[in-house]
Amino acid sequence: MTSGSNRTVSSVSNALSLDLSFRRADFALEAAGAFPARGVHAIIGPSGGGKTTLLRLIAGLERPQGGRLVVNGRTWVDVQKGVFLPARKRATGVVFQDYALFEHMTVAANIGYGVARRSRRAAVARWLTRLDLEGLAARLPGELSGGQRQRTALARALATNPDVLLLDEPLSAIDAHLRRRLRARLADVLGTMDIPVFMVSHDIDDVRALADWIGVMVAGRLVRAGRRDDVFDTPGEVEVARVLGWPNLLEVGVLAGDRIAGRWGGLAVEGEPPLDTAWIGFKPEHLHLHSRSGQGIAARVRAIAEEGLIRRVTLAVGGGGTLVAHRPADVPTPAPGSRVWLSVAPRHLRFMGEGRVLPGAASPTCETPRLGKTA
Amino acid sequence: MTSGSNRTVSSVSNALSLDLSFRRADFALEAAGAFPARGVHAIIGPSGGGKTTLLRLIAGLERPQGGRLVVNGRTWVDVQKGVFLPARKRATGVVFQDYALFEHMTVAANIGYGVARRSRRAAVARWLTRLDLEGLAARLPGELSGGQRQRTALARALATNPDVLLLDEPLSAIDAHLRRRLRARLADVLGTMDIPVFMVSHDIDDVRALADWIGVMVAGRLVRAGRRDDVFDTPGEVEVARVLGWPNLLEVGVLAGDRIAGRWGGLAVEGEPPLDTAWIGFKPEHLHLHSRSGQGIAARVRAIAEEGLIRRVTLAVGGGGTLVAHRPADVPTPAPGSRVWLSVAPRHLRFMGEGRVLPGAASPTCETPRLGKTA
Amino acid sequence: MTAPPGALDLAPLWLSFRLAGVTLGVLLAIALPLAWWLAWTRWRGKVVIETLVALPMVLPPTVLGFYLLVVMGPEGALGRVWRALTGSTLTFTFAGLVIASCVYSLPFVVQPLIAAFKRLDRRSVEASCTLGAPWWRTFALIVVPGIRGGILVAAVQGFAHTLGEFGVVLMVGGNIPGATRVVSIAIFEHVETLNYEAAGGLSLVLVAISFALLMATFVIGGERARRVPA
Amino acid sequence: MTAPPGALDLAPLWLSFRLAGVTLGVLLAIALPLAWWLAWTRWRGKVVIETLVALPMVLPPTVLGFYLLVVMGPEGALGRVWRALTGSTLTFTFAGLVIASCVYSLPFVVQPLIAAFKRLDRRSVEASCTLGAPWWRTFALIVVPGIRGGILVAAVQGFAHTLGEFGVVLMVGGNIPGATRVVSIAIFEHVETLNYEAAGGLSLVLVAISFALLMATFVIGGERARRVPA
Amino acid sequence: AVSVAVASNFLTPLKAIAKGFEAKTGIAVKISSGSTGSLYAQIAHGAPYDVFLAADAREPKRLEKDGRGVAGTRFTYALGKLALWGRMNEDPRTALLQGARGRLGNNFRLAVANPKTAPYGAAAMAVIKSLGLSPKHLVRGENIAQTFQFVWSGNAEMGFVALSQVAGVKLPGRIWTVSPKMYPPIRQQGILLHEDKDARAFLAYLKTDAAPVIAKYGYGREEP
């Protein structure tokens, strides 16, 4: 929300385009896309999906077996032509998942490492301040706490003014309090940059706050890429919905006209669902509870949890499944144990493919952003 | 929410009691408390506050300069008497912030390391399954992704059936999807354990889902300890509220009768605020917006963000401050730029001390839990 | 001289490898704890020990051998203790050679071990402790694999250097066929008596065997971290 | 022998330290890239190189010196090349000593460096690359500090061992006062002529200076990672 | 069995002698060789040798004086003969004299044994002095074997070696057997280290039966 909202389109051409394939032991990665000069691309996906590997490919730390990578019109990789620009010639700023700080250098020396000598002093001072590291300039990384280490890594990568910024979970070890401030600062920083930013993150709040675009990597494939809100709204593949934390995913068993059904019961949908539908899903806030029968699927209230303004209701449906509803805290909610009936407005139902199984999903659903985002 | 709710009181005596002081360079730690045999104690606080150090003190990896540590009636540390049980004789399970996996051993060997030979096979198989590591048993840690590494560390610590479990951000590198499942499993596992669990975490959701108690460490001091919901509801010190991510904290300037005021305006409170009050705070869902004047503090709507069922409204108040309100998404909200007036029901206002400054807070507000929690 | 003329007498070769093997074993047993202590202690006097350990290197082997001869001789401090304990003399025996070789090769074994211990990841040792492992288990399963590279260098240096050493061995051992006449002395003797062919032949055998042995060590030791299965 | 009888002739001492210093410099220049390559290459033949580097250790120094004398002599391969390049002979000169010492001490310098390179944290090198550092900057600021322990061991071994070495040096150098008469030869000579007092005196001076030097090295090198300020 | 410690220059003839002795008496001979100086140091520190055959008279004398050798058993078993070996085809003596007048290049090297440690070296130095040569062309071998190696490998054009090393061997260049008058006699002395029947028998054999072998290897005998 914070970042990107006031940006103007700076260029229609793409700053970075890639189409790479990479293999290692029993893991294979295929990724393709073109990315504008501005914007934060969150890369999300399950553990081991290849997010870090993708960043390493862009940084030049892994050598792909095939494909091309072009940044600002310059070819960084072209396997067929034998082009492979070494990491140090690629102006990438990288924050590693495990920091990789220079343990024998002070925090200040770490931050200034990639900066030209004449501007080093100023850059170090600026980044120490921006990332709340002032008092620690003379410390060695071994004398820092986990969060302090990560902030140092962040400062070090940002201080070089890179052409592409690669962040592997930049905020994961930072506590809630600081995270909020760092997130805002990061957003400010990224907002002043005319470069694409790729950020691996596990935190949906970070993605919401920082990302303009989302790419979802599952088992080495970019199964979905698109504007953040589009991906949030319409995951497309069930794997994507899982990554986004959608709790309500139902496998589609029977498919007849405008009605779909599974072991959980049946639901009416708007129009006919696409033929490759394997799952339906919806957000918890779109699940309505009725106390009278005849309206949708029968369920029993299992548990209720208060989370601030929201009440999280866990519901048991037929076939052993569980659904989750969010309800405003000020609306009366049936007590645990009560019997309720569930419905979802058809416009909130999302059809999804079985990412990994359907042949249609074998090539990534790569609805690649081609324009800078407007306000 | 998931864990602990159905627990019964197993013992009235404390399983672990500590009162330790520790110094290193320009950092000093003082912590005291007594903890029952059951329950998950979340330790939260800003980066560098000493959370990891506290766990290391309990594990026997740091030697305190003073104090005692007694676990299940056995004295692990008594500095005055010269008692210091070495780490390997303390039955602690530790998940390190940076994993500290045995890089030359397979995942299976890592997990089985602390288990007696006869039960090793079974334990390894069980923990591989419980933490979704089945296919990776024969891999080396160097061939794992970040999340896979952390799950291996978790399995290794849990496999030893320790007397005290120490988790330093056990879920921080795990993605949202998996995290939800792991959290639930962790809750199940912890639910079957008759031991105190100390978990450092940055994630308020983890704390909400897993912890029964919360201890807040700031600058080496346990500034607040209590039942989770009590701490969430009444932080007590402004530092604690910050750690919990409360966005609305106002410094109290004028204190007269039942009215308090600052640069942001004035508010009526219930009764007289305590004399050591330095701040007031309230949750965003308790901030009410009015479109007519005369009701509370004047403000201007700065930004509105949709977050599912919630609308997050950022408001500029007098004196350059910012407040945040959460509003249900289905209630009309004044457009950005509009002028509004803010109020908080007096019962939702929380008075807070200036943790670090007031002499009264110098000894930690350690309202230590003395009883197992009942449903 | 029991070997027929022309044929190579290989007994010294066997003696050398036995000496190098025994010496390496003794040295590792001494050097591992010593290096561990030197790497971790915060005692300020430890540089003195470090320096003392390194000192045998700077003396010419024959000279070092001379002083060892004095100390280990029947009137020397060590020699007298040894005689009191075992009833026999120490110089000109295999045991004496082992002791002398240990003194001479100690720095080459201790130093790489210290470096390796210093670089050992302390956290994995801590993890092992918290998992309840007794010190010997931590040492065998975590520490030793963690310093594999250092042990490899120490072993290669300790073994090869003892093989090639002859100044000390000549002095303390006295070139007694079958007992202290190791291959380095035999080759040296061939060179001294202008029997270059025999020297070349024996050198070639020594180099060939050492080559095979060292290469095997490097192949095995140089492998990527071995998998320790459950 | 210009020294008055009774007084110690210290010229060989100075020559030895000069030889050890120059040799160490040359060796580091050779061994750093060699060890780097051996540590990282995936070429399968590398164990052969590793083994070859270690081999000089197994030969008795005098024997090694004998073969070096042949190779570096006016009819030897190396000697001929050297003469073609410089017009002078290689044996019995300081330059010749340096070359011979390098061959002899190479394994003691290369091996700890290989071990150190293998343990170098690859990620910090990667981080340096992504920060745009050219290879020499990465090498000087990240790699070298990262293998400090290994360099320390390599330097101590290379230096001390060259100081103490005398078999090779004697063979190739010809014991020429002022040019190739190093301290180890001088001490050895005293022992051989039963002049034990002079041998003891010179040894003592050598050991004392070496002690001071090594101790200083350990004190400086053994410090906790030095802070590199911005 | 008899254990003999022998200076390395006499090792080869000793092996032949030992064979003859073993054949005649059936007593085995165990030989340990080394430099005279180290052997002396070892004997002084309890080395288990029965007989010591040095390259010199100095060490046996000292042993006799210290009581470590059996008094009255010391004798000269061989007289070393000095030879000048030059790799050129000129007469080495002529060439050496030219060298003395500075007609040989700067790279000219004359190898001698270390006069301090080897009697052959002392002998060579006496010859050099009498010829008036400058010491700047000298390279020193630690012992006579090393001196030989310097010339053999071509690193020195000439060298004063032991006649025993070059007699009857096919070598490049020419040899001048230096007149014994030009240098003090090189007395290689032996001594019995402790009373032993076999050892005495060996010494007796060395004095008498071994004479032809000793001569064959290029050593002289001291006229009694």
Ligand SMILES: Nc1ncnc2c1ncn2[C@@H]1O[C@H](COP(=O)(O)OP(=O)(O)OP(=O)(O)O)[C@@H](O)[C@H]1O
């Ligand atoms: N050095 C390595 N050798 C072999 N396999 C590896 C190596 N590093 C990673 N892998 C494997 O490659 C795959 C992709 O790993 P990657 O680190 O890119 O995942 P990730 O998406 O970043 O996961 P996480 O969110 O857990 O960090 C995984 O299956 C992992 O086990």
Ligand SMILES: Nc1ncnc2c1ncn2[C@@H]1O[C@H](COP(=O)(O)OP(=O)(O)OP(=O)(O)O)[C@@H](O)[C@H]1O
């Ligand atoms: N090895 C060390 N040497 C010196 N100081 C250290 C060392 N490790 C930690 N510190 C300092 O001790 C303090 C407490 O560190 P600790 O690791 O306990 O913090 P933490 O609360 O765990 O922080 P985080 O949430 O960032 O992990 C910090 O100021 C840190 O800089």
Ligand code: MOO
């Ligand atoms: O045989 Mo000697 O004593 O080395 O010249």
Ligand SMILES: [Mg+2]
């Ligand atoms: Mg990763």
Ligand SMILES: [Mg+2]
């Ligand atoms: Mg920590």
